[in-house]
Amino acid sequence: MKKLSIILLVVALGFMSCKKFLDINSTPNNPTAVPPTVLFTNTTIGMAFANANDLNRATSAIVQHIAGVANQTAAYDVYALDGSFDNQWNSEIYNGCLNNLQVLIDQYSATSPAYSGVAKLEMAYVFSMAADVWGDVPYSQAAQGLKFETPRFDKVEDIYQGNATLGITSLFDLVRSGLADLAKPSILKPSVKDDLIYGGDLTKWTRAGNTLLLKFAIMLTNRNPVLAKSTINAVLAANTFINSNTLDFEVPFGSSVGNRNPIFDFNNNLRTGDQMLSSRLYALSQSLNDTLRLSKFFTKPANATNTFTAFNNGSTAAVPALATRSKYNTYLTGAVGGEAPIRLLTNFQVNFILAEAALVLGTTGDPNTYYQAGITASMQKVGMTATEISAYFAANPAIVNLTGTNAQKLQQIITQKYIAWIGNGIEAFDDYRRTGYPVLALPLNAQGDNPNVVPTRLPYTPNELSRNPNAPNPRPKTDVKLWWAL
């Protein structure tokens, strides 16, 4: 019996020491709090990655910058888009960038608005990217965790123009709120260590914010020219926007494995055989005597006789041998490999926007001046020398000067913008749907929702469709036009 008592005592001790014994549930594997710096670097890369990864491949194939020759890009090339883009929607946009931008805004608006300011600008950029490719998307209720478990799909027009009744802040106001934050005193500020784009120079962020207003305004030419014009004129008057290539809003990448930009990682590392130069783009470039610039975007394979090897979109003909294909060149992939920046807002873009705005909306300035400045900025950007640029201008007066009707002039502007944006299919896809330029012929063997029409949007993604009852299911087909489209 005595022994039994001892045992019971041991058991009782077991009870008592239990609490400490069991208090081992804090994770050693992950931090539970982090400084804003590491969130900011993450969102910046995420924003660029989302822009340059699969959304870029799909839109670049649709606008026929490239021709898909194998796997997923070949499917995009012929408009077989269904079932794709879960990774982009889920892990790049909503649960990669926007969730962390929301954390920056929530945690730092009060004490360090420099961080909420840059976060709001990035957020506006990322939301516009989503709304431009998919149309109505979760916006005002998105990326706020359990606050809205089934975010509403806000209409494109409400995202661009706001809707007080529904509590939707417009993209313009989001940018303005970010610009206001940047002007406030801030305890913590981005620095050269975490501001990958501007090294902590907030005045450059202010320029980027104003440039975003230009980018958003030009989207409204078909639907709200009044707002577009007033916005652009206001930005021009303030004169604080990206007006030099050195101010371009672009995200740097690295050249070591895992740090490379997705254009390089896909085309030069993991899926080297999936896509190449489109013969449609090649033909356009030839017609504009612009193949020197094209050679900055696409390679001329060394073993060929210094010519491009392009492929017709949707063709089922034998694909040229890998080594002979024209693929993205170092302007987009980086001279070392992967370190080329992802360009999101550029001086050439601003000039083409202002040329179009002056032409179509009657904003301040001369369309032709802006147009030429845009071409020059693009050519400088890709690395053409001043001599090469002036030679091109001298040899091609009909191309570098706006001529003909307003529609023809617009076609010239958008065509040049389309070439300048090679490597950023989303921008070219936006302009195509908004203006109809450049005129694209259907690919061979088109499939998809409607093989007779260039897609006007990307299909919603399976995960969001199956998990969010507010998502339109069945989804709209890819021939349903967006609100701002022509």
Place this chain on the structure above:
Amino acid sequence: MRKITLTILPLFLLLMGIKAQDRTITGKVTDRAGAAAASVSVTVKNSTLGTSTDKDGTFRLSVPSTARVLVFTAAEQEPIEVIIGNQTYITVTLLGKTTELKEVVVTALGITRDKRSLGYATQSLKAEQIADKGEVNIINALQGKISGVNITGASGAAGASTNINIRGITSFNGSNQPLFVVDGIPISNDVDRTSNTLFDNQPANRAIDLDISNIESVNVLKGPAASVLYGSRAAAGAIIITTKKGGTKGGRTEIIVTSSYAQQTATGLPKVQNLYGQGLGGVYNPQSTSSWGPKFGTTPTVANGLIVGGITQSYQAYPNNIKDFFQTGSILDNSLVINGGDAKQNYTFSVAYTKNKGILPNNDLNRANIKFGANTTLRDKITVGGSATLTNTLQNGIVGGNGASALGVLAGLARSIDLTSYKTNGTYKNPDGSNNFLIANVENPYFGAYENTTKSNLYRFLGNVVFGYDIAKWLNISYRLGADVYTDRRKQVYAVTSIRNPGGQIIENTIARSEINGDLIITAKKNGFFNKNLNVTATLGQNTNQRKFQSVFLQGDGLTIPGYYNINNATTLTNGSFETSTSRRLMGFYGQFSFAYNNYLFLELTGRADKSSTLPTTKSTYFYPSVATGFVFTDALKINNNILNYGKIRASIAKVGRDAEPYQLKNVYVTGGYGNNVAAFSFPLGTTAGFGTSSRIAPIEPLSPEFTTSTEVGLNLGFLKNRITLDVAYFDETSKDQIINVALAPSTGFASKTTNIGELSNKGTEILLTVTPISKTNFKWDISANYTKIINKVISISPGITSFSITGNAFGGSVPSIKVGEPYGVILGGVIPRNAAGQRIINPATGQYQTLVAGQVLANPNPDYSMGLTNTVSYKNFNMGFTFSFTKGGQIMSFTSGLYKSRGVYYKTAEDRELPRILEGVIESPAGSGNYIPNNIQISAQTYWQTLGGLQSEFNVYDATVLRLQELSMGYDVPVDAIKRLKINGIRFGVFARNLFYVAPNAIFDPGVNTQGAGNIRGLELQSAPNARTMGANIKISL
């Protein structure tokens, strides 16, 4: 005590002195009830000497001095051996099947119980039912033999893991694998993953470390009532394994040597066509991965691509190019067991070595086990015992998965590719070591197999110490301490120019797990408690459990020197490198009170309270009870006639709680990263760090344990003196307050939130029928048949959430999911829209199907029912057994067959290939009218099959109904007389086969695979290895 010893000693010496003489032994045999057992054969072992008992059960036999053992054989009875020693009068009690189901089973915590007293279902298998059948993984050896259990192997690759679920799936997110307990100690049966399950090498489940030849018995505790004493860990049931021990041969030392060799071949590949080769649209293209090229023998032209630049291309069929990639595997298995001692002091020692060369190139599993165990009884009151097992398991496998892997490329390999020559000539790599294949940017399957490898080197220690003390005759206290510790050092390499990691990659992954488990058990027994017919057993216990896990994962990318796989050859070490460590502890207190009235009415009350480290302190203690009762009505009502001799009804209600995984309670941040296998970024960017919120939101409300409640009723019947027995169980289990990472709409910015919600129901019927059509001394035939039907249904998830994906890896478009109203694990994806009549709708613009509707049920992997049938026949010294398994229904989605179709490789794609096709379906005509006409739009055979194939297609879903000859074995025991001069007690020769044939009427491949192996994701075949067929022979020598 000492006096007795002194008395016995001279007597013993005296007997020693007379042992050379013949002597006469008399004795009596009785049955359980004490009645005389007549006609029991009594023989001297290893001789022809013998007699039988008379009607009084007595016998008299003169035996030579060399005789050591008497064998008593009676009908319906396993032979009983009795060591003669110095006895001259021997009494034997027949315990066996003579009149009732006396079967001792090992229940929870190693408590041995008379099966008749149990109020719940268990099923046990003995050594001979699992060993020597050519199987390496213990779980596979149970296939088809146990009711209520579903077992599916990942594939036939050596070491591939096997999934086991008992009574269906009860937890949305938690593990649904049963607890494995070896000699009273819970052990890990985890599958440790080094890669994503879509791309890995099918690593083993850790029960594979057990040496099958050293297993004495396996007992399966099916429901919560049976396993409640194990607590949370056994919420999904328990597999109780008892290994061999010494002392069972009454003092004689037993030495058993077994050796077995088997060969393995791949089976279940889809049938191929060999009429058309590489190309598209009837045009030869050596860069194409498809076989839509011109027909073999077609006159070469420029148009059909067979003449290029004036040169006629070499173009012919290689009919075996897929099949020949798989090699003949082998399993060599050797073991030595030495058991000695008697019931009080005994030891066991065993060594075993298994070498399994897989059916895939560069795929093998080698396992070595050494075990030592000993038990001793001191002063008749104290028992001390323990055992230690050291295991070394080496697994070498090739990475799998879609696209850039050997098996991914092999699935639907073009018919005109001479793959074998790359192997014979060693040209799968270029002289500089880089990948060489006809098709640019496609990995040569041999390059994938030989250059991109995963090696695992595991050392495991299993040890236990048991201390028991009989404080009084009625009171025993014991403590059992066990440890299961292993370290698995893995190295996974991707060669430079591999398609998945062109820059090359080295992963050094060290996985360490340890589990320490201690049980203090106090048992009190009292017969004649208040009433002379009432026996009571009370058990009180305390359990302490600690589990630790650590995975150190070092990833080196960008190899400078090809072929040099030292981490110092990598240029980047920060991508994906991490350490994950988890610790969890649990303390449990439990009690069990068993009442037996007249040995026919049984009641058992059990309760357990757990306190877990993984739950918030306010919710960390939880209690769950169970009640089980059994009533042997044949005894109570004195029914014992020749037809019905045994009958029992039983019922139980039980509840089991389950805690959370560690570290679920707080939100965390994770290293930033973007992309997937086609383009990826990971922080740090140079030296700049990046972090983001985890995609999971921690619980807002304190997390509480999840509970499964089970109600079970059962019936046991024995007919014709137990020549026929029936064991039927019906169970109804409900699992509530599931701890789920419930999926959120991605637009919330998160993928999931952890919460207690949801309800899952399992209802099922299990039937076990045994029939002994023939039972004679020299001729015995046993049939054992089982039937399992489980209806699983997701009752609810969370308001507003109707479905979400199972934790794990999936390809978008075919996502294993939990969906309200459906069984657990349905695969959701896009399905073709159908009209009201259920006909698929065709897009009039293309002649192909309309845009898919997302998020629909594509496949349900849960079978309708399954059956197993085992026959065992022994005739004189010959015996044979075979096990059929039959699974009805359940669906599997197969990427392999999808590619066979879309790539024009499946044999049917060659039938009338030049003729156009019309897809089965209807066209809405006129558009918007709701009126449908049959599809009349012709498309090419290529387009047709591409529509029916590809990776994401509802046409890749196949009915997994399969009848399989799971096991076949034949043996011959060399007559004792022939070998006794060699001092050998027995020699047995055997031959065996596994998976000898299968019939899957509705699938074009063997559907008995599950690519992602053990886990909650089922019903997917993702270009994995096929199943294996095994045939071999063995020899077993007992000394």
